[in-house]
Amino acid sequence: MAVNLHIPSETDIFPVAGVEIGVTEAGIKKENRKDLTVFKFSPGTAVAGVFTKNRFRAAPVQICESRLQAGHDIRALLINTGNANAGTGADGLERAYATCHALAKELGVLEEQILPFSTGVILEPLPCEKIIAALPQAISALGKNEWMKAAYGIMTTDTQPKICSRQIQIDGRTVTFTGISKGAGMIRPNMATMLGFLATDADIEPQLLKSLTLDIANHSFNRITVDGDTSTNDSFIVAATGQSGIQVDNTSSPHYETIKNELTAMARELAQKIVRDAEGATKFITVRIEDAGNSEEALKVAYAIAHSPLVKTAFYASDPNLGRILAAVGYAGIEDLDVNKTRLWLGDVLVAENGGRSPAYQEEDGQRVMNEAEILVRISLGRGDVTETVYTCDFSHDYVSINADYRS
Structure with missing residues (x-):
């Protein structure tokens, strides 16, 4: 059950000029399921x-x-679900190349101009013949605003489609941003078992887009974790068609910060939706580390908390067993951490300070926060002025069931 995951209506999803999408059924893993997207x-x-x-x-x-x-x-x-084409060696490469060749022939472009993406079961050969056979259907289905169909088409264990769209005005022109993502388990930065596709009609210089995409990922998809497992297929793509006429050539361009902020906000929303729909999740948890000496140590602490099965199961049970959080902070790897300067809040409740439990803390206050569907864990390290934030979820019985039954 997804945690407060917003699905926009069709009227709130804007087509991006220069992008066409076609979705069809190839029968890759299951019949009567949209599993191939172009x-x-x-x-x-x-x-x-x-x-x-x-x-x-x-x-x-x-x-x-x-x-x-x-x-x-x-x-x-070219995106397929139902098969990851990972752990498949040279044969997997040949099969992926074959699908790219077939699509390039259908579209009248070069094979090198096609990017393939797969998600699903690892160690299984890609049924490229099914994909190739379905390509004419996908191409005939190409349309200017098929984003919602694509959001459904790239799902695996997701329970909800993940999509967002917005428009802004710049110099009297409308600039559009629309994106989709998928992912629910095997989620950890660098990156998650996720696919993310974000498009805009802004005109962004290619080399600038390359560095911008990495920066965007580091502040969105590389700040989420469900189970600490890093997948074999994670991919995040940003496309800029230039159709709006708003140009961004370098970081000094007048609209650079505006475009960057919009793309980052979009990517962060798509990333958070993955956590909200994580396998078996019942709670969305924000872990914010404040007053760190640098970003590296802040993230060490954040992920120690976010990856801890003991912490995550306590959140599922709504059990304010908050010593588990302090233990995670302690083993995060900051050798000279002064625990007497470290403070822990659960929501608006100060839990620990001066090396131990806060005198004002009452367990019923912690229980009140633990019962909520969205929870903020805030840690002050007392070492500097750096803040980093990571998004995660709880661990439930359903996470085990979903992953135990995944191939059946």
């Missing part, structure tokens, strides 16, 4: 991506990284 971009669209750091990177990830590094003019994305 994005087609207008010529001149700038495309950048950030991918998993898992050494067993899936075949499509390897191809995407290579083609983006080579600077190819990307014209289409």
Whole structure:
């Protein structure tokens, strides 16, 4: 059951000029399920991506990284669910290349202009013949505002589609931002078992888009965790079609900060929706580390808390066993941490200070916060002025059931 996950109405989803989307059924894992999606971009669209750091990177990830590094003019994305095409060696690469070749032929573009994406079961051969056979249907379904269908089409264990869209005015022109994501388990930064696709009709210089995409990912998809597992297929793509006429050539461009802030806000919303729909989640938890000496140590502490099964199961049970949080702070890896300067809040309740329980803390206050669906854990380290925030969820019985039954 998703935690306060907002699904916009169709009228609140805006098409991005220069982007067409087609969704169809290929029968990759199950019949009568939308599992194949094609994005087609207008010529001149700038495309950048950030991918998993898992050494067993899936075949499509390897191809995407290579083609983006080579600077190819990307014209289409090919996305399948039901099969990750990971842990499949040279055969997996050949199958991914075959699907790209087939799509390029259908669209009349070069094979190198196609980026493939897969999500699903690892170690299974990609049924490329099913994908290739379904490509004409996907292409015939291409439309200017099929974002919602695509949001459903890329789901695996997700229970809800993850989509957001907004428009802003710049110099009298409308600039559109629309994006989708998927992911519910095997979620951890660098990146999660997630796919994210974000498009805008702003005109962003390609090299600038590359650095911008990495920065956006570091403040959104690289700030979420469900279970601490880093997947083999994580991919986050930003496409800028330039159709609005609003140009951003460098960081000094007058509209750079506005465009960057909008893209970051969109990506953060899509990332948070993944956590809200995490496998078996009943609570959305924000872990904010304040007064850290640097970003690295702040994130060490944040992830020690967010990854702890003891902490996460306590949240599921609404049990204010908050010593578990202090223990996680203590083993996070800050060797010279002064625990007497460390303070812990649960929501608006000061729980611990001066190395122990706050004299004013009452368990019923902690219980009140633990009963809520959205919870803020705030830690002050008393070491500096750096703040970092990570988003996570609780662990429930359903998480085990979902992952135990995943292949059946």
